[in-house]
Amino acid sequence: MRSLSERVSNLSRRDRLVVIYLLGLGVLVAFYMIAYNIIMARLEGVNQSMFASFEFVVQTMTTTGYGQDSGIWSHPVTYLFVALTQISGIGIGFFTLRLIIIPLFTGAEVNLDNRLTPKQDHVIICEYRRDSAVLLDELQELGIDYVLISSDEENAQELSDQGYSAIHGSPQEASAFERASIDNAQMVITDAGDANVNTILTVRSVRSDIEILTLTDDSEMRDILPDTGADTVLSPHGVLGQRLAEKAISSINLDLTDTISLGGDLEVTEIPVHHGSRLIGSRIRESNIREETGANIIGAWIDGELQLPPDPDAIIHQNTVLLVTGGHDALESFSDFTRPVRTFRRHEDIIVAGYGEVGQTAEGILTEADIETTTIDVEDREGVDIVADAGSEEVLMKAGVENAGAIIVGLPDDSASLLTTVLARSLNEDIEILVRVSETDATRKALNAGADYVLSVPRVSARMVAKELRGEDVLAPASQIRLIQVPSDPFTGSTLAESGIYERTGCRVIAVEDETGLTGTVDPQRRFTGDERLTIVGTDEAVQQFLKQFDVSPMQEAKT
Numbered sequence: 001m002r003s004l005s006e007r008v009s010n011l012s013r014r015d016r017l018v019v020i021y022l023l024g025l026g027v028l029v030a031f032y033m034i035a036y037n038i039i040m041a042r043l044e045g046v047n048q049s050m051f052a053s054f055e056f057v058v059q060t061m062t063t064t065g066y067g068q069d070s071g072i073w074s075h076p077v078t079y080l081f082v083a084l085t086q087i088s089g090i091g092i093g094f095f096t097l098r099l100i101i102i103p104l105f106t107g108a109e110v111n112l113d114n115r116l117t118p119k120q121d122h123v124i125i126c127e128y129r130r131d132s133a134v135l136l137d138e139l140q141e142l143g144i145d146y147v148l149i150s151s152d153e154e155n156a157q158e159l160s161d162q163g164y165s166a167i168h169g170s171p172q173e174a175s176a177f178e179r180a181s182i183d184n185a186q187m188v189i190t191d192a193g194d195a196n197v198n199t200i201l202t203v204r205s206v207r208s209d210i211e212i213l214t215l216t217d218d219s220e221m222r223d224i225l226p227d228t229g230a231d232t233v234l235s236p237h238g239v240l241g242q243r244l245a246e247k248a249i250s251s252i253n254l255d256l257t258d259t260i261s262l263g264g265d266l267e268v269t270e271i272p273v274h275h276g277s278r279l280i281g282s283r284i285r286e287s288n289i290r291e292e293t294g295a296n297i298i299g300a301w302i303d304g305e306l307q308l309p310p311d312p313d314a315i316i317h318q319n320t321v322l323l324v325t326g327g328h329d330a331l332e333s334f335s336d337f338t339r340p341v342r343t344f345r346r347h348e349d350i351i352v353a354g355y356g357e358v359g360q361t362a363e364g365i366l367t368e369a370d371i372e373t374t375t376i377d378v379e380d381r382e383g384v385d386i387v388a389d390a391g392s393e394e395v396l397m398k399a400g401v402e403n404a405g406a407i408i409v410g411l412p413d414d415s416a417s418l419l420t421t422v423l424a425r426s427l428n429e430d431i432e433i434l435v436r437v438s439e440t441d442a443t444r445k446a447l448n449a450g451a452d453y454v455l456s457v458p459r460v461s462a463r464m465v466a467k468e469l470r471g472e473d474v475l476a477p478a479s480q481i482r483l484i485q486v487p488s489d490p491f492t493g494s495t496l497a498e499s500g501i502y503e504r505t506g507c508r509v510i511a512v513e514d515e516t517g518l519t520g521t522v523d524p525q526r527r528f529t530g531d532e533r534l535t536i537v538g539t540d541e542a543v544q545q546f547l548k549q550f551d552v553s554p555m556q557e558a559k560t
Contacts, residue, residue, distance in 0.1 A: 029058070032061075036085075132166075134459060149167055213231065240436055240457065279337075318452075350372070355383060411436075421450050
């Protein structure tokens, strides 16, 4: 158990001040109560209970009266003591008003620095422009401490009011990093756009040995930033474009390119159930997936909720995402099994709507795969086939949407993306629609509009940062599923059924490795010796709960 002083030291600066103030107030009231009780007994000859003395102190200090005992005082010391109590009550009232009441109930200026708890081995985030709350929630779920610096005072105030560790300041000023305790930090993450270079140079001037991770969507800056001082440069839009292109390729051929190897011949992947699939409308127990493909369904995203394991009676809908394990051939067979009953013809191409960083990356990968593309963008630039707004039925028809195998919607505006999705689905029921959205809340809207696969920029960005911080490979940048391998020590002598892993954390054991090798068929009655390695799957929150509940550390992460 931590001592009271340790608990107080872990509070924010302002909260520590409030706690110390309240404790001091309590000590002062107790002192006055005891002192007054003694004075009344010895100087005034009145024996009364401590409760009566307490009532006098409260009445006097709150200025609600001078106490019901005022008529019986005669000794000078008593009068002096009463006067002291009155004066201190007025002073304490003033400080209570200024320290607690005004900041709570008025718009009085609040120093956000005072809300920060002591930091150690944390990360400092500068000017994060991709929905800060998504990244900060990700870090909190992973148990990573942080301080966010925002030059937008209103944004910093809003995040701080929501409970996030955010302060207002300019990342181009050394003082902002000093206030964020850069001397104790492990990394600085900067997403300051054109000000990235200035920010990096500022960080290096304050602390030359700290690691700097920079996010940028400007392809021209990727080679410049490392020369400036960035240790790692991430391009979320590039990764997002690559993932959408890979999913588009997977929808038109039999090759799976985004599986994760668990060891041996065992792999795991997420496969969306596409529009027109034969599985739509069937229950998981009636799908015959294991019998026909050899793959095992270990989880499913149904109606936006992860089921581990899935309910056997759950009905598979369009856009359900199934989490499956098995050998590579089994997973490819399963991917083919979930596809609509149609054949991709060589004259079909893939439409890329939006030719920014996402579209250019996707188009490059598709070209390397020898797949014809038709690109649409409102800006006339090299590589654009049709200069027009993609959110037009006429434009999509001109791009050949009726015969296209897939369309990648990489538009920067979510409203335009949703409109393009609806139009594409209305013009071609069989087309695969893969969408990028800028706001996390737009993901479900895109799925409802007819998209088969959706990635949000905030989720992809947060995932990439988390991977760099924890060295983890997640199933996909936008997935909320984590895979970790842990020792079986905490469960020595017990069976999987007795371990309580799923009941207590929501995680599931999907593979066990021992001296005989790796197996994806886990017997619930198998008794662990402590020498096995368990592969655990779950959401970020569930995996974090597992690590805390059983006090274990990941041995390694699953590799793509």
